[in-house]
Amino acid sequence: MNLLFVHQNCPGQFRHLVRDLLDQGGHRVVFIGQPNTARLPGLERLDYRPAPGPGDGLHPWLRDTDAAVRNGQAVARLALDLKRRGFVPDVMVGHNGWGETLYLKDVWPDRPLLSYFEFFYSATGSDLDFDPEFPPSLDDQCRARTRNAVNLLGLAAADRGLSPTEWQRRQYPAPFRDRIKVVHEGVDTRTVAPDPAAALTFGRDGLTLTRADEVITFSVRNLEPYRGFHVFMRALPDILRRRPRAHVIFVGGDDVSYGRRPPGGRTWRQVMLAELAGRLDMTRLHFLGRIPYASYLRVLQVSQAHVYLTYPFVLSWSMLEAMSAGCAVIGSRTAPVEEVLEDGRNGLLVDFHDTAAIADRIDAILDHSDRMAELRRAARATIVSRYDLETVTLPAQRRLLARLAAGEE
Structure with missing residues (x-):
């Protein structure tokens, strides 16, 4: 398969899956992210730098949204260049949180997009109002609601969503939850194991x-x-x-x-x-x-x-x-x-x-x-x-990618 991954901190939550795909062989894996030192043998890296923001003229509640749009714009331009060079992904996978997946479907409208949905912000009943030592102001509550603009745009764009835990999936609005599957990134339990002699x-x-x-x-x-x-x-x-x-x-x-x-x-x-x-x-x-x-x-x-x-x-x-x-x-x-x-x-x-x-x-x-x-x-x-990475989470991720590539999801 041809696979396109997007995450500003490459490889991020996809490190185990990308390494597994590369180890399998037979796949072309392209990863778009912001510059960092992470390198995986066989991985094609494309780095993007978002255009600078407008400075202080932007409403403060929109700063995260503006940054997300700039990230998405930069990624889309790299994706368009890939398309011009003949690359067609069987599946596109990316973290929605920073806007990087927002415009991938505008480059490849008929290619399936799997977006990682990590957290939907809420003014009540979640993190914002949990600690009485740090009560939220009205501005904090409104800013949280506004930050979900990227979440909602991403939900509209993605063919399928992915969340690591059931609780995180449940934070998203009910009409979208059936489109989000719960699959954790996994734990390498062979490496992370007890050692009484440590x-x-x-x-x-x-x-x-x-x-x-x-x-x-x-x-x-x-x-x-x-x-x-x-x-x-x-x-x-x-x-x-x-x-x-x-x-x-x-x-x-x-x-x-x-x-x-x-x-x-x-x-x-x-x-x-x-x-x-x-x-x-x-x-x-x-x-x-x-x-x-x-x-x-x-x-x-x-x-x-x-x-x-x-x-x-x-x-x-x-x-x-x-x-x-x-x-x-x-x-x-x-x-x-x-x-x-x-x-x-x-x-x-x-x-x-x-x-x-x-x-x-x-x-x-x-x-x-x-x-x-x-x-x-x-x-x-x-x-x-x-x-467990080898017996639970990677097999689930492989199945999901295969079903998306085959048009079964």
Whole structure:
């Protein structure tokens, strides 16, 4: 097949699928994205740069929409050049969120388009109004509604949609849901697996931690409120008091992926450390930042208790990978987490805002590590049975592409 993929951060959510297609052989795979260093052997890359925006003359609620249209325009121009050179895709696949798929059907009207729909914004009952510490203004609510212009244009353009979880699919308006299939990107469970012998060495003093130590882990792309960083930090004085031998490892950057930035040009880590100044034993807190994937896996493999908190929002790969690595996961009782984590069976659930309950759950794990063995096994079994790359998600993605190419979807 001839396949065209589009994602500004190539390969993004399509990395496993693209690699699988290239490994199969017999396919021509072209990928349009913005410039980055990612390279896959055999992949044809075309990079685009959107035209600059109009500056301050644009209504602020339309900035995301304007950027999406510029992305879509740049992608369409590259696609038209591909068409002129004789390329005809059997299937087009792209992430709808940044507008890149908006005009592909104007270049190839009769070619099927599969668009990845990650999140439909809502003023109520979702991420925006979840945290009372950061209540939305009317402007925030209106901006969220306006951001869905790209979602709705993309839904109208796509032949089929794809969402990674059922909860994310349900955020889209009911008339569109039947056109969106739920297929996760998958977890490489052979790579992301328990290792009882794992050891993690870091820091200037070469501290080494293993599964024999009390290791509490917290891993997200960026340390920010959307992923409960502020709540977990406020739980730490009690956790460190109760667990005098525990070490807490943070993996994640200091940028902001979602939500608002803290005031004064600070990071959320700086904000929380200032708030908790004098109440934390900093010798037992380890902020590793963004680290190589192999080191990140060792963090999960030495973890005794892994904390994952999130607003009702996109579910992180990191929670599924923690479960695949055999972690005892303490997850927030929010809908995306509850789709995967069942309290007392394959993890422990806790109210997102309840710092004392988080400390209690950590005690339950660290005080009874023998009884948590079954919880860990069940966590991994959940990922293997529902999200395994080789046996579940890639076969589902292959079938979907084949059916689209054959006009059966």
